[in-house]
Amino acid sequence: MDYFDSHCHLQLSQFDEDREAALVRMQEHKTGGVVVGTDYAMSVAAVELAKQHDFLWAAVGLHPNDNADELFDSPAYEKLARDPKVVAIGECGLDYFRGGGTFEEKTTQRMRFEMQIELAAKVGKPLIIHCRDSQQRIANITSAHEEMLNILGQRKLDIPVIIHFFTGTGELAQKYVELGCYLSFPGPITYTDMYDQSILDTPMDRILSETDSPFAAPVPYRGKRNEPSYVDHVVAKIALIKEMDLPDVAAQIVQNSQKVFGVAG
Numbered sequence: 001m002d003y004f005d006s007h008c009h010l011q012l013s014q015f016d017e018d019r020e021a022a023l024v025r026m027q028e029h030k031t032g033g034v035v036v037g038t039d040y041a042m043s044v045a046a047v048e049l050a051k052q053h054d055f056l057w058a059a060v061g062l063h064p065n066d067n068a069d070e071l072f073d074s075p076a077y078e079k080l081a082r083d084p085k086v087v088a089i090g091e092c093g094l095d096y097f098r099g100g101g102t103f104e105e106k107t108t109q110r111m112r113f114e115m116q117i118e119l120a121a122k123v124g125k126p127l128i129i130h131c132r133d134s135q136q137r138i139a140n141i142t143s144a145h146e147e148m149l150n151i152l153g154q155r156k157l158d159i160p161v162i163i164h165f166f167t168g169t170g171e172l173a174q175k176y177v178e179l180g181c182y183l184s185f186p187g188p189i190t191y192t193d194m195y196d197q198s199i200l201d202t203p204m205d206r207i208l209s210e211t212d213s214p215f216a217a218p219v220p221y222r223g224k225r226n227e228p229s230y231v232d233h234v235v236a237k238i239a240l241i242k243e244m245d246l247p248d249v250a251a252q253i254v255q256n257s258q259k260v261f262g263v264a265g
């Protein structure tokens with residue numbers, strides 16, 4: 001394995017036309033990956049897909065504001081989570097960008113998230129966290145990241161915690177690193193220098209790479225559908241920012257991924 005996509009959604013309908021071709025390209029690029037669930041049906045689909053390929057694994061969980069009506073059914077998710085192909089719980093967390101505008105919404109998100117923390121601790125598998133803030137900073141209101149840092153700081157979990165799609169400041173990166181988290185960097189780092197500092201501030205042994213495909217394609221595919229085989233562009237940009245050789249950075253990220261998710265290859 002040369003590359004690892006810690007977060008993709010290959011089970012979504014955007015891949016219905018050419019999923020097999022995308023998987024072949026992934027294999028050609030010697031890329032392993034985690035197919036991430038966003039609700040129960042998508043988690044089941046992630047596990048099914050992972051079972052068919054030895055370079056794929058799955059994460060099962062309920063996104064903070066996808067499928068808002070779904071109640072987190074712990075026993076059902078636990079049954080899925082115990083599958084050997086499942087290497088993480090998520091994506092779960094807090095999203096005040098698309099929701100969480102009211103106290104009630106915030107409480108629901110927090111409750112869903114807490115249940116998934118419990119499940120991850122119970123089955124002893126890593127947590128994949130989605131955390132996104134509303135666009136404007138509202139005075140005296142705790143931001144999603146502040147809330148997340150508080151929750152993780154209080155919990156002191158002994159399972160790996162991955163902050164997926166990390167696009168925060170260097171200061172925020174350092175706070176997560178201090179808590180022991182891994183930061184997974186996505187496609188947008190290839191077309192802006194806004195995240196260079198957070199990459200510089202994250203030690204190499206805490207960095208993961210992801211596509212979040214079909215969303216957020218890196219340059220040179222910006223604006224097109226994303227897919228796991230494009231993760232090499234994300235890794236190349238990390239190497240450039242870190243002023244390190246690409247093969248060394250790629251190997252370190254694969255090693256980090258294998259350690260975090262407990263996968264071989």
Ligand SMILES: [Zn+2]
Pocket residue numbers: 007009036091212
């Ligand atoms: Zn995602």
